[in-house]
Amino acid sequence: MGQGRGWEGAVLRLLRAKDFVLTVLEAEDVTPHYRRLRVRDGGLLAATGVHPTMWVRLWFSADGRPHQRAYTLVDPDPAAGTFALEFALHEGVASGWARAARPGDTVEATVQGTGFRHPAPAPSHLVAIGDPASLPAINSLLDALGPAPATVWFEGDPAGLPSRAEPDRHEIRAVPREDAGARLLERVRTELPAVLAGTPHPYVWIACDTATTRALASYVRTDLGVPKQRVHALGYWRAD
Numbered sequence: 018m019g020q021g022r023g024w025e026g027a028v029l030r031l032l033r034a035k036d037f038v039l040t041v042l043e044a045e046d047v048t049p050h051y052r053r054l055r056v057r058d059g060g061l062l063a064a065t066g067v068h069p070t071m072w073v074r075l076w077f078s079a080d081g082r083p084h085q086r087a088y089t090l091v092d093p094d095p096a097a098g099t100f101a102l103e104f105a106l107h108e109g110v111a112s113g114w115a116r117a118a119r120p121g122d123t124v125e126a127t128v129q130g131t132g133f134r135h136p137a138p139a140p141s142h143l144v145a146i147g148d149p150a151s152l153p154a155i156n157s158l159l160d161a162l163g164p165a166p167a168t169v170w171f172e173g174d175p176a177g178l179p180s181r182a183e184p185d186r187h188e189i190r191a192v193p194r195e196d197a198g199a200r201l202l203e204r205v206r207t208e209l210p211a212v213l214a215g216t217p218h219p220y221v222w223i224a225c226d227t228a229t230t231r232a233l234a235s236y237v238r239t240d241l242g243v244p245k246q247r248v249h250a251l252g253y254w255r256a257d
Contacts, residue, residue: 034129037061039075041122042099048177051149052115053091055101056124062095065128069135069161070154074127075102079110085127086111087253089153103179105149135161136247140220143167144212146205146233148194149178150253151224156181158222165220168212172201172225197256198229205233206240213241220247227252 037059045053061073071093074085088111091101104115114124143165145155152171159167159181167187172194182189190208192201213219221243223233234250237243 034127035061035064037064037073037126037128039124039126041118041120041124043120044118047103047179050106051178052104052106053101053179054104054115054118055099058093058098058100059126060098061126061128062093062098062100067093067095068131068133069157070131070133071157072131072154074129075111076125076127077110077114079113084110089151089157091153091156103153105152133161136218136220138218139163140165141218142212142216142220144209144219144221145169146172146201146221146223146225147253148172148225152178152180154224155222159183159187162220170201170205170208172198172229198226198232201225202229202232202236206236209237210241213243218247219243221249223248223250224253226254226256228256 039056039059039061041054041056043055047053067090070089072087072089074087077084077086088102088104091103093100104112106112106116140162143158143162145158145167147155147169148171155169156179164186167182169182169187169189170192171189172192175189175191180189190204192204194200221237223230223237225233230250230252234248237248238245
């Protein structure tokens with residue numbers, strides 16, 4: 018397993034990444050553009066353990082070349098050896114595979130680079146900024162960080178998507194994707210200072226397209242002065 022993955026696969030092997038084969042158990046279209054696959058983990062959870070926002074690299078082949086994409090584990094169950102993967106569908110090799118996947122299909126997965134450190138002290142307010150691609154990770158944060166209130170800026174339409182926000186303590190602010198993320202950046206810059214005012218221990222988690230994530234992280238750290246250990250930012254995808 019793991020042959021023919023090019024230089025990315027070679028680097029991961031040097032880093033002692035762990036490889037597994039996932040088997041599709043169930044497929045569900047949550048919306049016409051959002052698909053959930055439940056998979057058997059091939060021993061992954063027993064070997065690696067579980068943490069919030071945990072993700073794996075899935076390997077696909079197209080045009081004779083390997084492609085890897087990262088996906089967050091949803092509802093991992095170590096005892097059963099299962100978890101789900103959720104795909105925001107668009108054009109691309111991963112979405113194409115997810116659309117066609119049926120029970121019994123398999124896909125190779127690599128675990129390397131994922132991790133999560135619970136912020137200390139615990140957040141007095143969670144700020145999450147993301148989109149459909151990072152929704153599973155946002156959900157895992159809402160589950161993991163307990164009673165902290167949260168404000169979520171969500172780029173796109175959350176209607177019908179499996180958000181775990183609880184209306185009594187989690188606020189979702191939907192923002193249409195416009196001008197390659199510029200609308201989201203403007204909204205956050207306008208609204209975030211008031212949200213953080215008087216918050217002694219904020220925790221800011223950002224996962225949008227790479228360019229927008231970079232700009233937001235710089236704004237939060239530099240302009241708002243949130244300590245870097247209280248900010249987690251990771252670009253989840255690259256805009257064309």
